[in-house]
Amino acid sequence: MKVSELSDRSGLPVQTIKYYIREGLLPKGAATAATRAEYGDEHLDRLRLIRALREVGDLPIASVKRIVGAVDDETVGLHDLLGTAAYALSPPAEPRPDDPGWRAAREDVDAIVAELGWRVTPDTPTRDLLAQAFLALRRLGLPIVWSDLRPYIEAATIIAEHEIRAVPTEGERGRAVQTAVATNVLYEKVLLALRRMAQEDASARRFGDAGRDRAPASEGDASRGTRPG
Amino acid sequence: MKVSELSDRSGLPVQTIKYYIREGLLPKGAATAATRAEYGDEHLDRLRLIRALREVGDLPIASVKRIVGAVDDETVGLHDLLGTAAYALSPPAEPRPDDPGWRAAREDVDAIVAELGWRVTPDTPTRDLLAQAFLALRRLGLPIVWSDLRPYIEAATIIAEHEIRAVPTEGERGRAVQTAVATNVLYEKVLLALRRMAQEDASARRFGDAGRDRAPASEGDASRGTRPG
DNA sequence: CGCCATTAGATAGTGACACTCTCCGATTAT
DNA sequence: ATAATCGGAGAGTGTCACTATCTAATGGCG
Structure with missing residues (x-):
């Protein structure tokens, strides 16, 4: 397919695609002439991965570049790949x-x-x-005590065990690797969102639900009371 | 104390402190003359909170402003305050x-x-x-299935229960409120760091530890192999 | 065959963000 | 008295992720 088609299918402006190619996040299309190149599904897949890491994972371009570099490197094993993703996320x-x-x-x-x-x-x-x-x-003035940390350690262990168990070890490498990285980054966001909702639930149960029907402290308005009356 | 002293004690440049005052993150000092103002410990505390939210929580100034606005607003209850913090974090x-x-x-x-x-x-x-x-x-191409989500829900619940139980309900409001917000934001980072380490541990146990003595895919170098030989 | 739209490739510009610098006149410690 | 410091305000800086413009070379339709 041509750039314009890649642009249409990915929803990204042509300029942005060119920018990603310049930055080394996306391989060039196969040149068919001096001013023409052919793109394939792998480009579309890569763009989806980039957008997932950027929009959901909120990773800077440089980190995305490191990750896709490791994904493309056939010699990098899964353990190191996960390490690279973790590295890039920090x-x-x-x-x-x-x-x-x-x-x-x-x-x-x-x-x-x-x-x-x-x-x-x-x-x-x-x-x-x-x-x-x-x-x-x-x-x-909030020192860390072991009892405060325990639930976090327990939670982290539960999640990590599950995640590492779910890492695919067979099938096409590119696919497996993309899956491993994407789930690592995206499920982090899933975890954070679930924590917030669980907090809200626990908070509502503990503190009652006065004012629950209204979003708290909206934009540019943080200094006014939440209770209407 | 004077700005210069506040600057020394907080480790922040005077310019930055002035900037925070301009942006409404930090209250002005009590003016003792046209060109002199007195700052207190509450300013130092506030600066520490701001820096924690900025450096560790990585929150933009606008979000910090919303949070401190809610912290300062005596009419905002703890439940709404946590909601505001969650809101600001998103x-x-x-x-x-x-x-x-x-x-x-x-x-x-x-x-x-x-x-x-x-x-x-x-x-x-x-x-x-x-x-x-x-x-x-x-x-x-990675649809969400209930069994994948379960560990995250379980983990989120464990953590949230603990966190809401730990919210202080007595003592000075300002202090309690700052504690609630700061722990919410900072322990998020604690959780993420622990997840990464638990992942690394689980990954090492599953995939063996070849190459473990070397940091994976370092800066600008992601395309080279990790295995030395 | 002619012509306009499209493309690759390069360079420059944009807007948001979080400071950081400079300037001013007033004040204050020495 | 006088050099240093202060509050306040505006402008400038560097980074980031695009986004726009430009040039020259096709592509494909009529």
């Missing part, structure tokens, strides 16, 4: 070894990982991410 | 009622909520967020 979260608070938070993280016996890369940015959250909590 | 996730795929995804979401009996606002953006993820999954 915001920078720069460690600051000079900050003593940071060091302490990071040591807490390492201690927890060791305690759980998890086989996690020692220098993965995920550890820094968790340390960053710990540090922020402590700064706000 | 990226736009614009619904498109014209798209039949979208409608179907949204109906799936509503059916699930009804099935679970959750008391969730009918028009909350969280539903749209979940529908967006469902739609993207379906577009990628």
